[in-house]
Amino acid sequence: MTLSRRDVLMGGAGLAAGSMALPFLGGTAALGQSVPKFEPEPGASLRLLRWSPFVKGEEDAWLANTKKFTEATGIEVRIDKESWEDIRPKAAVAANVGSGPDMVWVWFDDAQQYPDKLLDVTDLAKGLSATYGGYYPGNEVYAQVNNRFVALPLATIGNAVVYRDSWVKQAGFSEFPKDTKGLLELGKALKAINHPMGFTLGHGVGDGNNYCHWILWSHGGRMVDENGKVVINSPETVAGLRYAAELYKTFIPGTESWLDVNNNRAFIAGDLSVTANGVSIYYAAANDPKLADMAADMKSTNFPIGPVGKKVELHQTTQACIFKYTKYPKAAQAYLAFMFDAPQYNAWLTGASAYCCQTLKAFSNNPVWTSKPIHAAYSVASETLQPNGYAGPLGPKSAAAMADWIVVDMVAEAATGQRTPEEAAKRAQQRAERIYR
Known part of the structure; x- marks a missing residue:
């Protein structure tokens, strides 16, 4: 049995990769035969x-x-x-x-x-x-x-910074900061009015990885260089870890044990002013009539730019x-x-x-x-998005390094004071070298 293809809105042959933005695809008109057809096996x-x-x-x-x-x-x-x-x-x-x-x-x-x-x-x-x-x-x-x-x-x-707009304004900020320095100042101001921030530092597949890789990359750190040599123990990484330790002081307690659900729950409970999450956090409020005011007060933005000078985000x-x-x-x-x-x-x-x-x-x-x-x-x-194996090639080694939570553990150790930034970067280097050797 051959599965017939549905027609879509644009006519002509298949479109070349990298073409300009295309119209919304939702109707019916032939778009060529670029996608192969498959004859499903009998009884599949x-x-x-x-x-x-x-x-x-x-x-x-x-x-x-x-x-x-x-x-x-x-x-x-x-x-x-x-x-x-x-x-x-x-x-x-x-x-x-x-x-x-x-x-x-x-x-x-x-x-x-x-x-x-x-x-x-x-x-x-x-x-x-x-x-x-x-x-x-x-x-x-x-x-x-x-x-x-x-x-x-x-x-x-997509992972974005989600925040309560009225609380940010109450803290004295007319708009959400665009750089890491401003984010730290906002964190201090929000904690002073009992509306702390909180970013995931635990083994959250999405939120933990996204936040911790942003800390590393926004300050110019990276796991490996273009040739796959481990370079995570660098001055740039240490600078990022020092920043993470300062920002952590403005957090709600307990973020080092958070998984992907915990920051959602804390935000919806009204315990958080700022976090990073998928858009699901907004709909958790928007779909609850009791939280209509919260949903109306929520805004989103991309992560602030750090010393590296450009947007560098992991995304899941x-x-x-x-x-x-x-x-x-x-x-x-x-x-x-x-x-x-x-x-x-x-x-x-x-x-x-x-x-x-x-x-x-x-x-x-x-x-x-x-x-x-x-x-x-x-x-x-x-x-x-920037792939997690940055700046080297993806493969079994980059996958194993992520599966072993090297970046997340490094940031969490330095942020919470379990290790100094220098010690955390050195330990991450050693762990990564065992994988990349």
Whole structure:
């Protein structure tokens, strides 16, 4: 059975990667035959393992699209969920034992840890790229090994600074600071009026990694150089850690043990004035009638610029992988091709309410990005992301370094005073060298 492609709004052949911004894709008109078609295996059924949603509309849209796929093909797709922290080990186990779900959504460069266990999806990825304006570079690099795609870049979970505007003004600031020096002064002022900030310093896959990598990069530090040599123990890194220690003094207590849910809960409880999170934190307030005033007071912005002089943000990326052991590789590719087709992918972006940022440039004009002012900071996540292996190549070593929480632990140790900035940087260097040697 051949899965027929749906037509989309623009006519003509497939679009070249790197093209200019494209119209909103949501209608029907032939766009060429760039995306290959797949003949699903007879009797195919599929199982997808994904991360637990923070935005219900995102999951609802994905499930609705999956139902459309089943109705069109007769292929049943079972969808299982795991917590954010558990996806990485569950996927690694499935890859190594050779059994489990047919497909999985993984984080960052997890796919780089076991590329030989994943199905080569280069034809599908290149077809999607040609059809939908190309991938953003940061997303593309996560999904490739030796110039072949072992995953499809699915989305960027944008991470932005979220704050209570009235409290920032009460602290004496007419607007949110644009640089790290101003953020520290704001933190001191907010703590003085009993409205402290709080950024995740625990093993939060999204929030912990995003904040701690920003601390490192904004001051010019990096894990490795362009050749993969470990250089994290540097004056720039130490300067960033000293800054983190000063900023931590303005935090609410306990951030060193936070996971991805904790800062959300503290903010919604009214205990925080500023944090960094996905847009889900806004909708937790907006969807609760009792928190209407809080939602109206919330604003978002991108992380302030540090001494490095430019925006450097990690953002959380997620890729869709197909395991080589699947009995139904063509059906799995047919499913993902369907889910990336414009009507389905746009519906998913809309349902996610700015929580998921597109990886293909043609979807940047989805109306979700201009539907609410608070979405604006999240709309550029795929454009501004810097891969976690910066400044070296991605691969098993960069993936292992992130999985071992080296950057997060270093920042947390220095911020909390468990180690001096110099000691924390030295320990991070030693840990990284064991991986990169």
